[in-house]
Amino acid sequence: MKKRENSGLYQLVLHLPGKLRIEVGGLGTFDFPAGFYVYTGSAKRGLSSRIHRHRSKVKKRFWHIDYLLAKAEIHEVRLFKNSGLSECDLARRVACKVEANVIAPGFGASDCRCQSHLVFFRSRQEL
Ligand SMILES: [Zn+2]
Numbered sequence: 001m002k003k004r005e006n007s008g009l010y011q012l013v014l015h016l017p018g019k020l021r022i023e024v025g026g027l028g029t030f031d032f033p034a035g036f037y038v039y040t041g042s043a044k045r046g047l048s049s050r051i052h053r054h055r056s057k058v059k060k061r062f063w064h065i066d067y068l069l070a071k072a073e074i075h076e077v078r079l080f081k082n083s084g085l086s087e088c089d090l091a092r093r094v095a096c097k098v099e100a101n102v103i104a105p106g107f108g109a110s111d112c113r114c115q116s117h118l119v120f121f122r123s124r125q126e127l
Contacts, residue, residue, distance in 0.1 A: 006043075006045060006046060006047050006048055007042075007043055007044050007045050007046075007047055007081075008042065008043065008047050008079060008080055008081040008082065008083070009040065009041070009042045009079075009080040009081075009083060009085065009087055009090050010040075010041055010042070010043070010047065010050070010051060010077065010078060010079050010080065011038055011039065011040050011041075011077075011078040011080070011090070011094070012037075012038070012039045012041070012054060012065070012069075012074055012076075012077055012078075013036060013037070013038055013074070013075045013076035013077075013078070013127065014036065014037040014038075014039065014068060014069070014072040014073065014074060014075060015035075015036055015037075015072060015073045015074075015075040016032055016033075016034055016035060016036075016037065016068075016071065016072045016073075017034060017073075018034050019031060019032060019033050019034045020032050020071055022067055022068060022071055023067065024064050024067045024068070024104055024107065025061065025064060025067060027064055027104060027106055027107060028104070030103055030104040031103075032068070032071075032103055032104075032120075033103065033120065033122070035120060035121055035122045035123065036075065036120070036121045036122075036123070036124055036126075036127060037068065037072065037103075037118055037119065037120055037121075038094045038118070038119045038121070038127065039065050039068070039107075039108060039117060039118045040087060040090050040091035040094065040108070040117045040118075041063075041065065041087065041108065041117065042087040047079065047081075051077055051079075054069060054074065054077075055074060057070075063108070064104075064107045064108050064110075064118070065107075065108060065118070068118070075124075087112075087117070088112050088113075088114050088117075091108075091109075091114055091116075091117045091119075092114065094119045095114070095115065095116070095119050097119075097121075097126070099121055099122065099126035100119045100120070100121060100126075101119070101120045101121070101122075102115050102116045102118075102119065102120070103116075103118070103120045104116060104118060
């Protein structure tokens with residue numbers, strides 16, 4: 001039961017204060033505009049330690065998000081426990097907003113058919 005409570009979906013709202021060219025591992029190099037980014041991820045277990053890891057500045061870069069986290073600040077962390085949604089459902093809910101833009105296709109979406117699990121918004125109000 002404990003394990004289950006510590007699993008689920010999460011979204012990181014990141015703020016990038018100025019535009020930046022960032023190399024995202026094997027995915028490629030992208031020009032990230034200044035603004036807000038919503039990243040959707042999931043942890044089958046260890047959700048709290050995953051969030052803790054995301055907050056840590058010193059770490060090996062393993063996920064696509066690690067490359068962006070090295071440059072951007074975490075503005076907000078949203079947890080979705082027992083939401084009944086899949087990670088992709090949740091990512092698509094954000095991506096389908098009118099103001100949403102995809103900067104890096106395939107970001108966080110190596111194992112699925114989504115365009116990206118990272119969505120860009122120019123301002124906080126659009127989120
Ligand atoms: Zn997906």
